[in-house]
Amino acid sequence: MWDFSTDPEFQAKLDWMDTFVREEVEPLDLLFPSGGAPYDVSDSAARAILRPLQVQVKEQGLWACHLGPELGGQGYGQLKLALMNEILGRSYWAPTVFGTAAPDTGNAEILAMFGTEEQKAVYLRPLLDGEIVSAYSMTEPHAGADPKEFTCRAYRDGDGWVIDGEKWFTSNARYAEFIIVMAVTDPDARPHERMSMFVVPADTPGIEIKRNVATMAERDDLDEGIHAYIRYDHVRVPADALLGGPGEGFRVAQARLGGGRVHHAMRTVGQCRRAFDMMCERALSRRTQGERLADKQAVQAFIADSWIELQQYRLLVLNTAWTIDTQPHGAARTQIAMCKVAMAKVYHDIVQRALHLHGSLGTTHETPLAGMWMSVPALALADGPTEVHRTTIAKQMLRRYRPAEGLFPSEHIPPRLAAARERYASILEEHGVKEHVR
Numbered sequence: 001m002w003d004f005s006t007d008p009e010f011q012a013k014l015d016w017m018d019t020f021v022r023e024e025v026e027p028l029d030l031l032f033p034s035g036g037a038p039y040d041v042s043d044s045a046a047r048a049i050l051r052p053l054q055v056q057v058k059e060q061g062l063w064a065c066h067l068g069p070e071l072g073g074q075g076y077g078q079l080k081l082a083l084m085n086e087i088l089g090r091s092y093w094a095p096t097v098f099g100t101a102a103p104d105t106g107n108a109e110i111l112a113m114f115g116t117e118e119q120k121a122v123y124l125r126p127l128l129d130g131e132i133v134s135a136y137s138m139t140e141p142h143a144g145a146d147p148k149e150f151t152c153r154a155y156r157d158g159d160g161w162v163i164d165g166e167k168w169f170t171s172n173a174r175y176a177e178f179i180i181v182m183a184v185t186d187p188d189a190r191p192h193e194r195m196s197m198f199v200v201p202a203d204t205p206g207i208e209i210k211r212n213v214a215t216m217a218e219r220d221d222l223d224e225g226i227h228a229y230i231r232y233d234h235v236r237v238p239a240d241a242l243l244g245g246p247g248e249g250f251r252v253a254q255a256r257l258g259g260g261r262v263h264h265a266m267r268t269v270g271q272c273r274r275a276f277d278m279m280c281e282r283a284l285s286r287r288t289q290g291e292r293l294a295d296k297q298a299v300q301a302f303i304a305d306s307w308i309e310l311q312q313y314r315l316l317v318l319n320t321a322w323t324i325d326t327q328p329h330g331a332a333r334t335q336i337a338m339c340k341v342a343m344a345k346v347y348h349d350i351v352q353r354a355l356h357l358h359g360s361l362g363t364t365h366e367t368p369l370a371g372m373w374m375s376v377p378a379l380a381l382a383d384g385p386t387e388v389h390r391t392t393i394a395k396q397m398l399r400r401y402r403p404a405e406g407l408f409p410s411e412h413i414p415p416r417l418a419a420a421r422e423r424y425a426s427i428l429e430e431h432g433v434k435e436h437v438r
């Protein structure tokens with residue numbers, strides 16, 4: 001059965017969210033625009049505005065909707081979450097206001113799945129309540145896209161573990177209460193069994209943030225960088241800091257990355273829609289050579305192509321969310337990779353056109369477009385570069401096929417035509433069809 005409708009009760013919630021985000025949340029984007037602001041729990045002014053907004057979200061029953069009811073969420077599933085995230089994606093602060101900010105969402109999921117009761121009490125509960133933030137430390141300075149190249153070690157020492165090595169681009173580490181760290185525990189094991197995952201309090205002796213690196217969308221000169229280059233210098237943690245068993249780091253990572261990628265994709269639909277709205281408003285507002293930009297065919301092509309691409313992408317994301325909700329675990333793997341690849345391209349193309357139509361104004365920081373444009377490269381890299389996901393898609397698709405049996409492809413026409421002639425020989429003869437010429 002196929003049904004593209006949204007049930008009216010849930011649509012009413014989406015309508016409330018839409019107004020709330022535009023009117024109440026977007027002012028936070030303007031007042032506290034730096035990349036780290038939503039995660040900086042020490043900023044009392046921002047928190048004084050944030051807290052009452054979070055209370056309203058909780059009163060509406062819309063808090064932390066990525067979680068099941070046992071963890072205080074609504075258990076809405078990914079499809080409803082996708083529709084919500086389209087709205088949240090408009091605003092940088094909105095995920096924090098609604099308790100669905102990354103990487104806390106993924107970290108909460110793995111703590112819920114693999115954490116001890118004590119870890120859940122100490123870390124998970126305050127994380128879910130929005131009182132603390134967390135970080136995820138996987139990428140290394142010499143290796144990101146291929147975890148098999150990682151060298152940061154963790155080894156047993158007495159009744160605990162010692163972590164030693166470096167990590168790169170650990171987002172929000174400077175604000176985090178705890179960091180989830182992936183480290184090599186058995187370098188001689190098979191590649192996917194070498195790594196383990198640890199939950200490490202951020203104030204553990206030996207954790208040194210060498211630098212908070214800024215992306216091009218953040219500013220070094222204002223110390224806005226939020227991606228930590230970290231040295232773990234013989235960092236000692238107890239035995240129960242291990243999440244999952246020894247050697248299960250990959251399995252634990254997969255549990256969090258699938259969700260993270262699709263949530264990014266959902267929010268990107270919202271960002272694309274915002275850029276598209278700006279493009280259309282500009283086309284109707286600006287005149288040149290006696291007519292509106294909207295009357296120019298080149299501009300109409302921009303608008304039509306952007307809408308087609310956005311709708312194609314949105315349907316892919318919604319279908320992926322539906323697959324996660326309705327099919328066995330892992331069934332959406334290829335689709336998640338497709339969302340990840342399409343996300344950077346569609347976002348780039350729509351934002352580029354919107355920015356271009358805004359002329360010189362588009363190149364400034366006086367509209368949100370420059371910030372969007374500068375975040376395009378990160379979308380194509382965070383959670384794995386485009387090429388890696390393309391490879392996943394191609395491998396999965398190729399598994400469905402076999403090589404041709406003979407010298408020619410199975411679609412080669414001459415033998416197929418001969419077989420068709422043979423099959424219907426008596427009818428062809430009866431009707432005087434001597435030869436079928438191609």
Ligand SMILES: Cc1cc2nc3c(=O)[nH]c(=O)nc-3n(C[C@H](O)[C@H](O)[C@H](O)COP(=O)(O)OP(=O)(O)OC[C@H]3O[C@@H](n4cnc5c(N)ncnc54)[C@H](O)[C@@H]3O)c2cc1C
Pocket residue numbers: 103135136137138139142143144145146168169170171172215227377378379381382383384385386387388391
């Ligand atoms: C904004 C942002 C936030 C991030 N936050 C975190 C975080 O919180 N925690 C964390 O651990 N990491 C984080 N990362 C790091 C991210 O996961 C890595 O950037 C990503 O995995 C790629 O690794 P790399 O940057 O080392 O690139 P590399 O691995 O050096 O790849 C560079 C390029 O090489 C090419 N390439 C790589 N592999 C292949 C392949 N198999 N086939 C063909 N070409 C290939 C691609 O063109 C790729 O873009 C973040 C990154 C960004 C941009």
